[in-house]
Amino acid sequence: MSERKEDIMDASVPNAGRMYDYLLGGHHNFEVDRQAADQLIKLLPFAPKSSRLQRWCLQDIAEELVVRRGFDTIIDFASGLPTQDHFHTRVPEGTTVIYSDYDPVVVEYAHDILGDIPNVYFFEADARRPEEVLDRPEVKDILGDKRDVALVHWGVSLFFTDEELAHVAQVLYDWAGDKSCWTYHAHQADANPNDPAVIKVLKIYEQTGTPLHIRSLEEHRELIQPWHPGEEGFISLLEWHGLDQSEMGQEDRKVFGPGGAGYGTYLVK
Amino acid sequence: MVVKGVVQSLSTHLNEVHLTTELGRTLRQDFLSNSLPISPRRADQISQEVSAAFLEFLGSEDEEAARTCGQRLAAEGLGHRSILTMTETLRQVCWESDNPVTLSPAAGRYVTAVLEGYMASREASLLQEQTRTMHAFQRAQKRQDQ
Numbered sequence: 001m002s003e004r005k006e007d008i009m010d011a012s013v014p015n016a017g018r019m020y021d022y023l024l025g026g027h028h029n030f031e032v033d034r035q036a037a038d039q040l041i042k043l044l045p046f047a048p049k050s051s052r053l054q055r056w057c058l059q060d061i062a063e064e065l066v067v068r069r070g071f072d073t074i075i076d077f078a079s080g081l082p083t084q085d086h087f088h089t090r091v092p093e094g095t096t097v098i099y100s101d102y103d104p105v106v107v108e109y110a111h112d113i114l115g116d117i118p119n120v121y122f123f124e125a126d127a128r129r130p131e132e133v134l135d136r137p138e139v140k141d142i143l144g145d146k147r148d149v150a151l152v153h154w155g156v157s158l159f160f161t162d163e164e165l166a167h168v169a170q171v172l173y174d175w176a177g178d179k180s181c182w183t184y185h186a187h188q189a190d191a192n193p194n195d196p197a198v199i200k201v202l203k204i205y206e207q208t209g210t211p212l213h214i215r216s217l218e219e220h221r222e223l224i225q226p227w228h229p230g231e232e233g234f235i236s237l238l239e240w241h242g243l244d245q246s247e248m249g250q251e252d253r254k255v256f257g258p259g260g261a262g263y264g265t266y267l268v269k
Numbered sequence: 270m271v272v273k274g275v276v277q278s279l280s281t282h283l284n285e286v287h288l289t290t291e292l293g294r295t296l297r298q299d300f301l302s303n304s305l306p307i308s309p310r311r312a313d314q315i316s317q318e319v320s321a322a323f324l325e326f327l328g329s330e331d332e333e334a335a336r337t338c339g340q341r342l343a344a345e346g347l348g349h350r351s352i353l354t355m356t357e358t359l360r361q362v363c364w365e366s367d368n369p370v371t372l373s374p375a376a377g378r379y380v381t382a383v384l385e386g387y388m389a390s391r392e393a394s395l396l397q398e399q400t401r402t403m404h405a406f407q408r409a410q411k412r413q414d415q
Contacts, residue, residue, distance in 0.1 A: 009409055011406070056307075056308040056309065059310075104412060108406075108409045109401055109402065109405035241309055241310075
């Protein structure tokens with residue numbers, strides 16, 4: 001991933017976050033992002049649907065964490081824009097939601113969207129280094145001694161190297177209380193990295209400065225240790241939404257794997 | 270000009286359950302193939318809301334309420350293909366009802382108002398997004414320069 005803020009903010013080169021927004025049907029993107037995403041769609045026609053499968057989960061995650069599991073604090077990494085389908089719109093008043101993203105433009109835009117909504121915060125931080133959020137003085141003030149919280153990395157593990165993912169898992173494990181939950185998306189797990197179309201897509205993302213790291217579900221399991229899935233285990237995103245593989249064509253399944261967009265799980269200590 | 274009393278009785282010619290089912294079916298057909306950021310679980314709720322709003326319209330002919338319904342659907346993120354197919358389904362159900370001669374024109378008035386509200390809301394949202402994007406870039410750049 002590009003370290004330079006100037007590169008992240010450069011509107012003349014495609015940006016992975018803005019491409020994702022376009023794939024979702026959003027308008028927070030520019031022509032250069034749409035062109036790159038259109039190339040991606042030509043190679044992988046299921047990509048917009050896969051992106052939706054991923055995004056739709058946010059509402060369910062909010063309900064699961066706050067309503068069913070009783071968390072009153074969600075800390076989300078690589079949040080993207082906090083639009084109307086994001087966590088803070090789905091949780092009861094009084095729930096603390098801490099969003100973060102490494103893109104300075106997203107951070108500024110997010111502050112504009114969120115305004116003065118109480119208990120909802122947005123910080124600039126890199127999801128590969130969760131300590132950038134957890135060690136912030138403002139976050140320490142917000143949380144106090146609280147460590148039993150809901151942590152979320154959704155739709156982002158595809159952009160992490162193995163070392164980065166292992167680092168994230170360990171930092172979160174060391175920081176979090178025993179009753180914490182880490183909602184994790186094994187992003188595009190079991191996609192086929194050797195498919196010729198996927199190889200071309202990997203090159204597109206290299207040009208954005210955010211290369212992709214496709215791995216199997218088993219590799220995800222190894223890297224996220226010592227966290228482990230709760231009783232539900234890993235759920236394919238198709239199954240998550242009550243859909244079946246008839247939503248995917250044969251070619252789509254060969255490329256994306258049976259999950260449609262990978263697998264989600266609620267990790268526990 | 271339609272007499273309110275006549276319109277009020279129109280809702281009895283329309284099966285709300287059938288309408289809701291058809292709207293839900295239409296929404297679910299499109300949800301993966303169009304710009305629908307709303308989760309498929311919301312499809313049933315949306316179809317119930319639209320169905321109830323239409324029946325309310327048959328009694329009140331309140332076009333402003335119909336426009337508000339359209340605005341709300343846009344604000345929630347309903348895609349343009351979804352709103353068009355839903356409104357088409359609504360018209361179709363009215364056409365196939367046992368009183369198409371009066372239900373269909375009412376459906377036409379309702380759909381027009383809903384789409385007006387929807388398009389106005391989408392346009393306002395896009396303009397707001399443009400301004401916010403510009404300001405976000407300016408502020409981010411200023412922070413970087415400091």
